[in-house]
Amino acid sequence: MKSDKALPRHIAIIMDGNGRWAKRRMMPRGFGHREGVKVIDRIADAVFSRGIGCLTLFAFSTENWKRPEEEVDGLLDLFKKYLRKKTPLLAEKGIRLNVLGDTSVLDAETLALISDAYEKTHGLRAGTLNICFNYGGRAEIVRAAAKLAGEGREITEQSFSDALYTAGMPDPDILIRTGGEHRISNFLLYQTAYSEIYFTGTLWPDFTEKELDEILADFAATDRRYGKVK
Ligand code: IPE
Numbered sequence: 001m002k003s004d005k006a007l008p009r010h011i012a013i014i015m016d017g018n019g020r021w022a023k024r025r026m027m028p029r030g031f032g033h034r035e036g037v038k039v040i041d042r043i044a045d046a047v048f049s050r051g052i053g054c055l056t057l058f059a060f061s062t063e064n065w066k067r068p069e070e071e072v073d074g075l076l077d078l079f080k081k082y083l084r085k086k087t088p089l090l091a092e093k094g095i096r097l098n099v100l101g102d103t104s105v106l107d108a109e110t111l112a113l114i115s116d117a118y119e120k121t122h123g124l125r126a127g128t129l130n131i132c133f134n135y136g137g138r139a140e141i142v143r144a145a146a147k148l149a150g151e152g153r154e155i156t157e158q159s160f161s162d163a164l165y166t167a168g169m170p171d172p173d174i175l176i177r178t179g180g181e182h183r184i185s186n187f188l189l190y191q192t193a194y195s196e197i198y199f200t201g202t203l204w205p206d207f208t209e210k211e212l213d214e215i216l217a218d219f220a221a222t223d224r225r226y227g228k229v230k
Pocket residue numbers: 015016017018019020021059060061064075179
């Protein structure tokens with residue numbers, strides 16, 4: 001197979017701006033979150049149909065528990081609905097669905113849905129969709145270090161990568177943040193060392209395939225030097 005360096009292997013997205021999108025429409029924040037879930041399908045289809053193997057989405061951070069209870073409950077509920085509805089559809093398309101983050105604190109019903117997604121999709125190879133839920137980059141790094149120390153293993157860049165939630169996956173070539181903020185908000189801190197970062201003011205519910213294609217075109221024209229001189 002021809003290797004195409006112009007095509008990323010892995011795209012990661014901080015899906016931000018749902019709340020503001022709703023507020024502009026004088027609607028509750030939950031309305032924006034529901035609209036945001038619809039965009040996931042469109043963008044995931046676009047990513048996989050362009051031959052990009054891996055998509056990682058930031059859905060709920062370890063800090064998002066600090067939001068009002070009503071909003072947190074709404075997000076947990078949307079996540080459950082997403083897993084219930086999408087697992088069979090992703091399985092049909094051959095997409096592997098992973099949930100990355102500390103899922104141990106989630107309720108039994110959600111845990112069962114996560115296990116079901118794993119069982120139905122873990123062998124599939126048409127693409128990998130990672131949903132980061134109760135995910136924090138620092139927590140992930142500390143967990144990996146504790147894991148290696150607990151097993152008495154040597155700590156190298158390779159063993160460390162393999163102890164992260166993203167074990168075995170390529171690092172993201174592209175990190176996109178919608179919603180206009182220029183920050184990482186504790187997302188994939190280890191894995192984004194050499195990612196090309198795109199910040200867009202577009203609010204997540206307004207993000208389109210067209211804008212994704214513009215980012216892909218810019219990426220294809222980018223000189224990735226990795227510290228070297230060209
Ligand atoms: C991103 O949208 C979704 C989550 C963090 C769950 P926000 O809810 O952060 O939307 P804004 O940033 O308040 O507009």
